[in-house]
Each structure stands twice: as structure tokens, then as C-alpha cells.
Amino acid sequence: xxxxxxxxxxxxxxxxxxxxxxxxxxxxxxxxxxxxxxxxxxxxxxxxxxxxxxxxxxxxxxxxxxxxxxxxxxxxxxxxxxxxxxxxxxxxxxxxxxxxxxxxxx
Amino acid sequence: xxxxxxxxxxxxxxxxxxxxxxxxxxxxxxxxxxxxxxxxxxxxxxxxxxxxxxxxxxxxxxxxxxxxxxxxxxxxxxxxxxxxxxxxxxxxxxxxxxxxxxxxxxxxxxxxxxx
Numbered sequence: 001x002x003x004x005x006x007x008x009x010x011x012x013x014x015x016x017x018x019x020x021x022x023x024x025x026x027x028x029x030x031x032x033x034x035x036x037x038x039x040x041x042x043x044x045x046x047x048x049x050x051x052x053x054x055x056x057x058x059x060x061x062x063x064x065x066x067x068x069x070x071x072x073x074x075x076x077x078x079x080x081x082x083x084x085x086x087x088x089x090x091x092x093x094x095x096x097x098x099x100x101x102x103x104x105x106x
Numbered sequence: 107x108x109x110x111x112x113x114x115x116x117x118x119x120x121x122x123x124x125x126x127x128x129x130x131x132x133x134x135x136x137x138x139x140x141x142x143x144x145x146x147x148x149x150x151x152x153x154x155x156x157x158x159x160x161x162x163x164x165x166x167x168x169x170x171x172x173x174x175x176x177x178x179x180x181x182x183x184x185x186x187x188x189x190x191x192x193x194x195x196x197x198x199x200x201x202x203x204x205x206x207x208x209x210x211x212x213x214x215x216x217x218x219x220x221x
């Protein structure tokens with residue numbers, strides 16, 4: 001099973017600032033990685049798939065990059081709705097696995 | 107747009123079988139993969155398994171001996187059965203569309219395993 005890790009565990013930022021979240025896989029997943037945002041009490045929402053493709057309806061302030069084992073999610077100008085938990089997930093090998101999450105807080 | 111809704115008991119006794127159904131509305135279950143994903147309280151996400159509308163399924167090896175996912179295309183539903191549950195199976199259970207990544211999620215249903 002591929003182990004996915006995320007850093008930092010918590011990131012404290014201010015609205016309007018830029019946030020950079022990291023995700024690492026224990027072996028290469030090529031570009032088979034997705035990012036989700038989960039607000040409290042809600043299901044996750046798909047943000048990015050295949051490492052860098054924005055999902056339908058996702059604003060351009062979200063961008064993803066990376067391949068192999070190292071990935072990054074960048075949020076260029078934080079809005080109030082962006083303060084949530086972010087998960088990355090690999091889909092190169094079954095079982096597909098999620099990282100433990102990064103909490104973005106004010 | 108596609109909507110998913112989980113239904114099933116919120117409380118299951120230890121050693122019993124957890125059974126959930128997901129109804130897909132405003133879209134057909136045909137031609138897509140459908141998944142079950144769970145999240146223990148305050149913890150991360152675990153992919154339980156997925157099924158194609160034709161009935162072909164695949165399960166997480168960590169749960170493989172206890173889980174069955176089935177589909178009923180006539181009702182636009184798919185279902186999860188998890189046998190011999192313990193407290194470790196207490197979680198929010200989400201039904202979802204997708205096999206690689208999920209583009210549509212149900213709101214989730216909390217299942218507690220307790221006597």
C-alpha cells in the first residue's frame with residue numbers, strides 16, 4: 001500500500017495570503033494524485049485531479065503541481081471559505097490512499 | 107447535477123453486519139464507477155471499495171474478507187455490507203462517484219458500532 005504524507009499538519013495564514021501545502025507519496029504515483037477540501041460537517045470536495053487539473057467550478061486561485069512522489073497545492077489568495085482541511089489522495093495503485101490532511105487556519 | 111444519498115441504520119451492534127444503501131438521483135448509475143469511503147470521527151479518509159455499474163467490484167485488502175458492494179441499476183442504487191463490525195468500524199460513511207478520484211459525494215451518514 002502506498003503511504004501518503006502531508007505537511008504541515010496545520011498552517012496558520014491570513015485571508016488574502018498565499019498558502020502552499022505539500023503531499024508526498026512513499027513511491028511514485030506518476031501524476032495520479034488528487035486534492036480535496038473538507039469543511040467541518042461536510043463531505044470533501046474535489047479541487048484538483050491528475051496533479052494539476054482543476055475540477056469543474058474550482059476557481060483559478062487553486063493550482064496543483066508535481067509528479068512522482070512530491071506534490072504541491074497552492075492557494076494564491078485565501079478566501080474565508082478556504083479555511084478547512086485539505087487532503088491529497090493517490091490513485092496510481094489500489095487501494096487508493098489519502099494523506100492525513102493539512103488544516104488551514106486563520 | 108448528480109446527487110447521492112446514503113441510507114441505513116445509525117447504530118449497529120458489535121459482530122453484526124453494517125448495511126448501507128446509496129441512491130443516485132438526477133443522473134444515471136450506468137456507465138460510472140461508484141465507491142464507498144469512510145472517515146472515523148476526527149480522522150482521515152479510507153477507501154472501502156468500488157463497483158462498476160455492471161457489478162464488477164474491488165475492495166480494500168484491509169477489509170476484503172468482510173465487505174461486499176453491490177449495485178441495483180433498476181433502482182439507481184448501490185449498497186455496502188460490512189460484516190462482523192467492531193468499534194473500529196465507527197465512522198462517517200460516504201457514497202461517492204468515481205474509481206480514481208471522486209467528483210460527487212453523498213453528505214455522509216454516521217454509523218456507530220456499540221451495544
